Amino acid sequence: MFASTTTQQSADNPSIGLEQRALGAYLGLAVGDALGATTEFLTPREIREKHDVHNRICGGGWLHLKSGQVTDDTEMSLALGQTIIEKGEVEAKAVAEAFSEWMRSKPVDIGNTVRRGIVHYRNSGETSVQENEFDAGNGACMRSLPVAIAYWNARWDELVAASRAQSHITHHNKQADAGTEAILQMLRLAFKNAAKQELLDIANSLVESHRAYRFNRRSVDNPSGWIVETLQAVFQSFFNNDDFESILVDVVNRGGDADTTGAIAGMLAGAFYGVDAIPNYWLKALSKDVRISCEKQTFALLEVANESRH
Structure with missing residues (x-):
């Protein structure tokens, strides 16, 4: 079992409300995406040579983004x-x-597995691709936050069905399902003021059922788009740091698929620490249109959750 090296309980704050946590998750997703896009596909050594420590939303990267621009992670969400x-x-x-x-x-930007899934839908009208052992990418997980918000108080089987309905349009793979559902469960617990140890228990349960996800080994640097490496990097950053900024800086400086590790770590850290924990200079650097869209959707999705459960 993995044991965090931080003092987990000290960061727990039950006074943070549901709206603050959900908004923190959505803005955290966008901030992590924008921050990580700059270092995507770089190695940690290349990042150090170019940025020393990358901690600013400044655009650039292989996609030549404008400062504050996001990628497919936020757009698909x-x-x-x-x-x-x-x-x-x-x-x-x-x-x-x-x-x-x-x-x-x-x-x-658009991932190859996502593109194939959408083309499959266009050509067949089918909303699920065939199960494929090689489609364990992170593309369904990176966009799953709206499901967590809209189903935060639903039965677990309802959330799983909703998650797989959206996931299988492009990614139909048991390993990817397991990782995505673990993240959704962690988000729901965070929305309900769970202690960090409870979120760690979910991560450890994922490891028990899918040993590939073990994350107590050496640091995962240059993580690929394989959901296992993505979540290993996210878990290591989230459980070894005590605040939103440190988690995000840790994970995006690992390089690799950094916009997605940043996005997933951002949604998880935002849900746990709340929107006020996100540095204001990152929020100001984020595209205004994206920030407003994330804010509006957060409250509308919470209303969906409220209406559907009454």
Whole structure:
């Protein structure tokens, strides 16, 4: 079992409300995406040579982004979130249509597995690709936050069904499902003021059922788009640091698929520490349109959760 080297209980703050935690998660996702996009596909050594320690939202990177611009992690989350708001639930066809429209907009970045899944939907009308042992990428997990918010107080089986309905449009893989659902469970617990040890228990349970996810070994640097390496890096950063900023700086300086490790670590840290823990200079650097969209969707998704459970 992995044991955090931080004093976990000291960071727990039950006075942070649900809205603050959900908003922290959504803005944390976008901030982590924008911060990590600069170091995506670099090695830790290359990052040190170029930035010393990368801790500013400044754009650039291999995508030549503007400062504060986000990538597919945030854009797909917003596309998914909008369909949940409109339908009051995760409706697979509506989500597939939203993803298809997003791809038609010529996004700055799109993963190969995501592209194949959307093309499959366009050609067949089917909202689930065939199960594939090689499709254990992180693309379904990175966009899953709207499900966690809209289903934060739903039965677990309802959340799992919703998660797989959106995930399997592009990623149909047991290993990816397990990792995504662990993140969703951790987010829900954070929304409910859980202690960090409770979130660590979820991560350790994932390791027990899927040994590949072990994260108590050497530091995972240059993590790939494989969800296992993504979550190993996220877990190490989240459980070995005591504040939002330290978690994000740790994970994006590992390089690799840094926009996605940043996005997932950001949503998890934002949910646990709340929106006020996100450095104001990062929020100010974030694209204004993205920030407003994340804020609006957070409250609308919480309303969906409220209405659907009453």
